[in-house]
Amino acid sequence: MQFKAVASDETSGRRRPVVLVVEDTPSLAATYRAILEKQDFAVETAATGAEALALLKSAAYDALVLDVRLPDMTGLDVLDAMRERGDQTEAVVITADGSINLAVDAMRRGAFDFIVKPLNAHRLAVTVTNATERARLKAEVTTLKRELGDAAGFCRFIGRSPAMQTVYRIIRNAGPSNATVFVLGESGTGKELCADAVHRTSRRAGGPFVTLNCAAIPKDLLESEIFGHVRGAFSGATADRKGAALSADGGTLFLDEICEMDVALQAKLLRFLQSKEVQRLGEDRVQRADVRIVCASNRDPLAEVQAGRFREDLYYRLHVIPIELPPLRDRGEDIVELAQHFLARFSEEEGKKVSPLSVDVLAAMRRHAWPGNVRQLENLMRRLVVLNDGETIEPAMLPADIRASAEASGPHPPALPSDGHRIVTTAPPIDGPGRPEQAVGPLEATIREAIERAITASGGSIPKAAQLLEVSPSTLYRRIEAWENAAS
Known part of the structure; x- marks a missing residue:
């Protein structure tokens, strides 16, 4: 469950829990609101069951105060509808009927607690506080389970090696901030996947994630791709183009292979980072774009600075949080985990039944240097699945360079302590x-x-x-x- 933070104390950063009160009598709804707001809850109200279900579908609340008698349905019907769609908001049911049967029925349908009218203000405040605390603890448990489940991977990454655990920790810490991130690593190590993980773990996760490969676009067109243009700005500009910076407004812009960017354009990118303003080619109007930048390169950016190919001021502006992705050869048993993952995925895609990789095949993969990293391994597993007519992949089916790596290593001598x-x-x-x-x-x-x-x-x-x-x-x-x- 994710909490809805509509109110917070800006000085302390503390978030006020949000409670939805479902009561059709305006005077009672106002009374409940006053009691709860006095206890520092943020309160929203609904007068019918249908309105409450619509609000619960559009946002997450810390607790629900629910009257049993509503104009269009009963509070028990609301509980049933919530349970059917998997809504786990903690509900406190209020009724004038103090029968044991009704209380038991409400609890069976998922209510957290049951209060009988006439209402005691202290009882309401304590019960709702307990409900929101339980919701908070459930959310923490869910987060811990997700993080523990990520021991074998994280945000579409696969692998549990110490090197990758370090990467996951940096992403978790860097994600919620607005700091620029510079992803480094050899080709095929998953730099775009890393940028996507930074976006997914950020407060901008609901916004756009726009990617641009600076090496794949001609230098004379790259400025237009980033900042956009208006019709007639240059020869061939037959229509307006928004550009990646404006398209990523409210989200993340990933600039891959940024060291390929022309030095003149680097100056314009630096100006954009400083001002957050975009001026499309051929247009006088300046527009603001709230964008977080994540960039990547398979080159050493500091070496590029020293060689005069990359602006030093831009380097320090971008190189706030560096994330270095390890090559596959340094990830130990991740090679095995990735190979088996790709095998299962491509077997399902191709509608084939392929047995798990044998010990000999995995041993050969462990010993290979993988110059193309994860991308090379992924392509190999797809090829093995597509070209293999049987259920078993034999060592002889591996490419010659991988077989040669295994043969060069020879038999294993005893272990070193x-x-x-x-x-x-x-x-x-x-x-x-x-x-x-x-x-x-x-x-x-x-x-x-x-x-x-x-x-x-x-x-x-x-x-x-x-x-x-x-x-x-x-x-x-x-x-x-x-x-x-x-x-x-």
Whole structure:
């Protein structure tokens, strides 16, 4: 249940609970209003059951004060209608009939409590306060359940890896603000999905979410796409165009690949961010647009600033809350979860029955570097489902580069004992006694020994060991994870 906040204390930020009073006698409705407003409730009224149901459908209330006798239906009928459509607003029923049967009937139909006329002001205030408190607690439980359910994903993201949990936390914290967000990450990591998640978790979620890919539009047309134009503003402008900034008024404008934007247009974007004013090409009139900006790039924006291709003042204006999406190769078991998710989705879309991926197929996917990230994995799973006539996907059906990754890794040696990011190794020190130089062992064992020696020399630090070996830390993490999985 979401609360309707029509009144708040601007100095404290506290929201006044909103109560809907359903009573056809004006004097009684005014009495209930006075009692509740004295207790700092915001009150709205309805005189009939139909009016109450219409209001409950259009907005959410913290509590409902409901008279049993109404001109068009009974209060019990209202409770039945609410239950049928899943409305869980806490209802306090008021009646002149104090029979036990009526009270029990009201409670069975979902009422929170039952008050008999003549009304006691204190009893009404306490009962409605309890009802709104119960509604608040139910809302908190719902929120917690949703967040716990998001352990495997969040706002259409799939994955529970620590790297993605960090992303989810930043989005939850940044979403409700109006601060600009700069999403960074390799191609295919889900930057537009991240921007959509920021919009969904914001107070602008009910407004438009407008996306614009700055790399996909010719430079001489991009200004018109963002700020719009009027008919005849330039050759080919045969009709007025609103533009993305005005179209996103009250919502979010997502500028993807913003580092591709021409420097001259960057100055106009900066001016818009500062003034919130839009002047369409060929028009003298200035219009205001209340827009939140989320932008993204697969380049390093600071490097672009240093190279003179991106304005420094615009960079600092946009780079308020950075969100860096991890590459798929650094997301561990998310690869498996994503692969199985895409398999189920595309199997349903194509009307095929495909068995879950085998251990060998998943092992090959774990070992692949995925340069195209989640987009590459998604496209692969669609291709496997479309081209596969059977119910099972075999390792031989995988592309050659993924099979090669699996073959290069070879069988898994025993696991290395670990402690967080520091690995305890049994290899002798770099300058200590080791095997004779002329001794030759299996390639994988030699690789493992080299990794162990580097980790030992680095004091157990994986990033430092990766620097010594001139590989990325993710390469070492993948190998260590593979060894640990094989041992378990």
